[in-house]
Amino acid sequence: MFFTVSLYLSLAIFTVGLLYKASTWFRYNVGIEGRDISVSTRVAAATRGIISTLCSSKILTLLKVFILDGVFQARTLREDAFRWIIHMCIYGGFMVLLLMHALSKFTTSILFTDYYPTVNPFLFLRDLSAILVIAGVALAVYRRFARRGWRPATNAMDLYAMVILAVIMISGIVLDGAKILSNTVFQSMVQDYLVQPDEEQVRALSSYWVEDFGLVAPGLKEPFDPKILQEGKTIHEMSCMQCHSRPQWALASYAASRLMKPVAEELDRANLPSVLWHLHFLACFLGLAYLPFSKMFHIFAGPLSLMANAVMERGVSAPANLATKQILELDACVHCGACTRRCSVAVAFKEIPNVNILPSEKIASLKALAAGKNLSSRELRTIQQGLFLCTNCNRCTMVCPVGINLRDLWFSVREALLQRSLPEPLLLSPVSLYRGLMQESLDQNQYRSPISLVRDIFAADGDRRTEQEMSIPFELGEITLLTTLNASIQANSFSRCYGCMTCSNACPVARNYNRPEEVLGLLPHQLMHAISFRQWDLVFSSMMLWDCLGCYQCQENCPQNVRVADILYELKGLAVSRADEKFA
Amino acid sequence: MKIALFRCCMTAMGLDQYESSTNAVLEKLGIEFVDVREFGCCGYPLRNFNFRAFVLASARNLALAEKRGLNILTVCNCCYGSLKHTEHLLKEDSALRGEINASLDGEGLRYEGRTVPKHFLQILHDDIGIENIKGNLKKTFRGLKIATHYGCHILRPSEIVQFDNAFSPVKMDQLVELTGAESVPWLTKLECCGSPLIGVNDDLSMDLTEKKLVNAKKGGADYLCVACPYCQMQFDKVQKMMLAHRGSEVSLPSILFLQLLGLCLGIDSHRLGLEMNRLPITGIQQFLSEQ
Numbered sequence: 001m002f003f004t005v006s007l008y009l010s011l012a013i014f015t016v017g018l019l020y021k022a023s024t025w026f027r028y029n030v031g032i033e034g035r036d037i038s039v040s041t042r043v044a045a046a047t048r049g050i051i052s053t054l055c056s057s058k059i060l061t062l063l064k065v066f067i068l069d070g071v072f073q074a075r076t077l078r079e080d081a082f083r084w085i086i087h088m089c090i091y092g093g094f095m096v097l098l099l100m101h102a103l104s105k106f107t108t109s110i111l112f113t114d115y116y117p118t119v120n121p122f123l124f125l126r127d128l129s130a131i132l133v134i135a136g137v138a139l140a141v142y143r144r145f146a147r148r149g150w151r152p153a154t155n156a157m158d159l160y161a162m163v164i165l166a167v168i169m170i171s172g173i174v175l176d177g178a179k180i181l182s183n184t185v186f187q188s189m190v191q192d193y194l195v196q197p198d199e200e201q202v203r204a205l206s207s208y209w210v211e212d213f214g215l216v217a218p219g220l221k222e223p224f225d226p227k228i229l230q231e232g233k234t235i236h237e238m239s240c241m242q243c244h245s246r247p248q249w250a251l252a253s254y255a256a257s258r259l260m261k262p263v264a265e266e267l268d269r270a271n272l273p274s275v276l277w278h279l280h281f282l283a284c285f286l287g288l289a290y291l292p293f294s295k296m297f298h299i300f301a302g303p304l305s306l307m308a309n310a311v312m313e314r315g316v317s318a319p320a321n322l323a324t325k326q327i328l329e330l331d332a333c334v335h336c337g338a339c340t341r342r343c344s345v346a347v348a349f350k351e352i353p354n355v356n357i358l359p360s361e362k363i364a365s366l367k368a369l370a371a372g373k374n375l376s377s378r379e380l381r382t383i384q385q386g387l388f389l390c391t392n393c394n395r396c397t398m399v400c401p402v403g404i405n406l407r408d409l410w411f412s413v414r415e416a417l418l419q420r421s422l423p424e425p426l427l428l429s430p431v432s433l434y435r436g437l438m439q440e441s442l443d444q445n446q447y448r449s450p451i452s453l454v455r456d457i458f459a460a461d462g463d464r465r466t467e468q469e470m471s472i473p474f475e476l477g478e479i480t481l482l483t484t485l486n487a488s489i490q491a492n493s494f495s496r497c498y499g500c501m502t503c504s505n506a507c508p509v510a511r512n513y514n515r516p517e518e519v520l521g522l523l524p525h526q527l528m529h530a531i532s533f534r535q536w537d538l539v540f541s542s543m544m545l546w547d548c549l550g551c552y553q554c555q556e557n558c559p560q561n562v563r564v565a566d567i568l569y570e571l572k573g574l575a576v577s578r579a580d581e582k583f584a
Numbered sequence: 585m586k587i588a589l590f591r592c593c594m595t596a597m598g599l600d601q602y603e604s605s606t607n608a609v610l611e612k613l614g615i616e617f618v619d620v621r622e623f624g625c626c627g628y629p630l631r632n633f634n635f636r637a638f639v640l641a642s643a644r645n646l647a648l649a650e651k652r653g654l655n656i657l658t659v660c661n662c663c664y665g666s667l668k669h670t671e672h673l674l675k676e677d678s679a680l681r682g683e684i685n686a687s688l689d690g691e692g693l694r695y696e697g698r699t700v701p702k703h704f705l706q707i708l709h710d711d712i713g714i715e716n717i718k719g720n721l722k723k724t725f726r727g728l729k730i731a732t733h734y735g736c737h738i739l740r741p742s743e744i745v746q747f748d749n750a751f752s753p754v755k756m757d758q759l760v761e762l763t764g765a766e767s768v769p770w771l772t773k774l775e776c777c778g779s780p781l782i783g784v785n786d787d788l789s790m791d792l793t794e795k796k797l798v799n800a801k802k803g804g805a806d807y808l809c810v811a812c813p814y815c816q817m818q819f820d821k822v823q824k825m826m827l828a829h830r831g832s833e834v835s836l837p838s839i840l841f842l843q844l845l846g847l848c849l850g851i852d853s854h855r856l857g858l859e860m861n862r863l864p865i866t867g868i869q870q871f872l873s874e875q
Contacts, residue, residue: 344625351637393593429632436783551776552740576633
C-alpha cells in the first residue's frame with residue numbers, strides 16, 4: 001500500500017513536472033529573439049525544425065553527439081579527466097542501478113529468466129554500482145570543498161543533489177546489510193521456501209548461514225559441529241542456493257553488516273530492515289518526484305541541449321527556435337563551474353564584486369529573468385554589468401559539458417536587457433567590440449540606441465542648465481577627485497602640462513574633425529588643464545574620453561612626459577564608477 | 585628556447601587562422617612553446633573601467649608564467665601592451681605589487697618581475713634574427729608591395745613597450761622585407777587601425793580605418809600586413825562591413841605577418857588559413873617564387 005501509493009504519487013508528480021518544465025521551454029523567454037514570438041509559433045517552429053532535422057543527414061550528427069558527448073561525456077573528458085571520473089562513477093553506477101535494479105521488472109527479469117537480485121552477477125554488480133555512486137559523490141564533495149582555484153559557491157541545489165544520491169545509496173547498502181544479519185528475514189524465507197521443515201533442519205540451515213552467510217541467529221554461536229554444517233549445506237543446496245550467492249560478494253553491504261553485527265539482535269528487534277526499506281523507497285520516490293525541479297533534470301535537458309547546439313546556429317536557425325533553445329539550455333546547466341574556471345575575466349570578480357561576472361552564476365540570474373521574476377532596476381543593472389564584463393573569448397562555450405552556447409546566450413540576453421533602456425557604461429569600452437562585429441544580426445536602431453543613450457547621459461554632465469535633472473552629481477567631491485588623480489600612479493603627471501597642444505595635434509581622433517571641440521568637448525591638452533582647475537563638468541562631459549583610442553600618440557609626443565593616455569584611462573575609470581553609483 | 589604562448593581572446597571571434605599560423609610558424613622555426621590553460625584575459629578590455637581589475641588580470645598571467653619559469657610570447661599588440669604596462673607598474677610601485685600579490689595568493693600565485701612578456705615580432709627580430717630566419721626560407725616574394733602596419737601597442741608608449749623607435753620604426757619593415765616583399769612608405773602608417781572604437785563609435789572607427797586604407801593604397805601597396813588580431817579584424821571583417829554598408833570604394837586586403845612569413849617558410853597555405861580571410865588574400869601566392 002505504502003509502496004503503491006507513494007510510487008504512483010511520485011510518478012504523477014514527476015510526469016506533471018516534466019510536462020511543466022517542457023512547457024516553459026516554449027513559454028519563457030530570456031533573449032532578444034523571442035521577444036515578439038507567440039507560444040504557438042514557437043511550438044510550430046520547433047516541430048518543423050525537429051522533423052526537418054530528423055529527415056536530413058543531420059540525424060547522424062545528432063546520433064554522434066548523443067553517443068559521444070551524451071553517453072560517454074567526451075566533452076567533460078577533454079576538459080578535466082578527474083571530473084569525468086567523478087561523473088562516470090555517479091552516472092554509470094546510477095544508470096546500472098536504475099535499469100538493473102529499480103526497473104528490474106521491465107529489464108533484467110525479462111532479459112534473464114533466472115534473474116534474482118541475490119545471485120551473482122547481479123548481487124555483486126548492484127553493490128558495486130552503489131559503491132561507484134558513493135565514491136563519485138564523495139569525490140565530488142571533496143572537489144567542491146577542498147580543491148583550490150576558481151569555483152562557484154555550492155548552492156542549495158548542488159547540496160540537494162549530493163544528499164539525495166547519498167541517502168538513496170547508503171540506505172540501500174545498509175538495508176542489504178541489515179537483511180544479511182536479520183534472523184526475522186531469514187525465518188520468513190525459511191517459512192516460504194522450505195517444505196514443512198522440522199526444527200532440526202532449521203537449526204542446521206541457520207548454523208550453516210551463520211557460518212557462511214553472515215546471519216546472526218539468537219542462541220546460535222560458532223563453532224558448529226561439522227555434521228550439522230554438512231546437513232545445513234545440503235538443505236541450502238536444495239532450497240536456497242538457486243537464489244542466494246554468498247553475501248560477501250556484496251562488498252559494501254556485507255561490510256555494513258559486519259559493522260552492525262555486535263548489535264544485530266537489537267537492530268532486528270527494532271525492525272531495522274523495514275525502517276530502512278521505507279527510508280530507501282521514500283528517498284527514491286522523493287528523488288523521482290522532485291527530479292524535474294532539481295538539477296538532476298539535466299539527465300533530460302543535457303543531451304537535448306548537446307544535440308540542439310550541434311545542429312543550430314545564429315543566422316541559420318529560426319529565431320523562434322533559438323529562443324526555445326535558450327530556455328532549454330538554462331535547464332541543462334548543472335552548475336559544474338567548468339565555464340567559470342576557464343573564464344578569461346573571472347579574475348575581475350576579485351575587484352568588482354558582482355557575481356554575475358562568473359558565467360556559472362550568470363545562469364541563475366538568467367533563470368530569474370526567464371521566469372519573468374520582478375527584478376529591481378538595480379538588480380537588472382547588476383546582471384547587465386556582469387553580462388558585459390566579458391571578452392567573448394568563447395572558452396565557456398567550448399568547455400560546457402552540456403554544450404550550451406554560452407557566448408551566444410550572453411549576446412542575446414545582453415541585447416534583450418539593453419532594450420529595457422538601462423544605461424550601460426561598459427558599452428563605451430572595448431568589451432563592446434564583439435557587439436560591434438555582430439551588428440549585422442541586429443537591426444540598426446536596436447544596435448545604435450543603447451550607445452547613444454549612455455553617451456548622452458555622460459554628455460549631459462556638462463549641461464549646467466539642466467544639471468539638477470540630468471547630470472550625475474559629483475558625489476566623490478571635487479577635492480577627492482583631484483586627490484584620487486594625484487595619488488594615481490598612472491594619472492599623477494597631469495600637472496606637468498604647459499599646454500603646448502602637441503598631444504591634441506597628434507591625436508588621430510581630434511584630427512578627424514574640422515571642429516573637434518564641437519564633437520569631442522575638451523581635447524587632450526584641455527583635459528589636462530581642466531583637471532588642474534577642477535572643471536569636472538567639462539572633463540566628464542567630454543566625448544574625448546570615450547572616443548579615445550588608447551593609441552598613445554598623445555603621450556608619445558608629449559615634450560613634458562605627461563602620461564596623457566593613461567590619464568584618460570583613469571578618467572574613464574572614475575566616470576564609470578560614478579555612473580555605476582548613479583545608475584544603480 | 586621554451587616560452588609560454590599567450591593566445592588572444594580576439595582570435596575566438598573568427599580568426600582561427602591566427603592560431604594555426606602561429607603554431608605552424610613557431611614549429612617551423614623551432615620555437616618550443618607551451619599553452620598555459622590557466623591564462624586569462626590580458627587586462628586590456630578591463631582598462632577602460634577598472635584600473636585594478638586590469639592590473640590584477642594582467643599580473644595573474646605574468647605570475648602563471650613565472651611559476652613555470654617561462655617568459656610570455658604574445659601574438660597580439662594589445663596583450664603585449666597590457667602585459668608590458670603591468671610589468672612596468674609592478675616594478676615601479678611596490679605597494680601596488682604587494683596588494684596584487686596578496687590578491688593572487690588565493691590561487692597560490694605571485695609575481696616578482698622575473699617573467700618578461702615578448703611580442704612575436706620581438707622574438708623574430710631580436711632573438712632569432714633576420715639572417716637566421718632568411719636561412720630557413722624556401723620561397724620569397726617578387727614584386728609584392730606591402731603596406732606594413734605596426735599597430736599602436738607594439739610602439740607606444742615606447743618607454744614601456746621598448747620595441748623600436750616609436751617615430752621611425754624599422755624592425756617590422758625589415759621582417760617584411762626579408763620575405764622579398766617591398767615595404768612601401770605610406771602616410772598614417774603608424775596610426776591606429778580604429779579597432780578600439782568598434783561598437784563604441786563605429787563612424788569614427790571606420791573614418792580612421794578608411795584613411796589608412798586610402799593612404800596605403802596611394803602608397804602603392806598590394807596588401808596590408810599586420811601583427812595584431814585587433815588590427816586584422818578591423819582590416820578584414822570591419823573593412824568588409826564598410827564595403828557593404830558604408831559605400832567605401834577603396835579595398836585593400838590584409839595578411840597576417842605570420843602568414844606572410846609562413847608562406848616563405850614553405851608552410852601549406854591551408855595550414856596558414858589563407859582562405860579564411862573575408863577579403864580574399866590567396867592571390868598573394870602568385871608573387872611567390874622558389875629561392
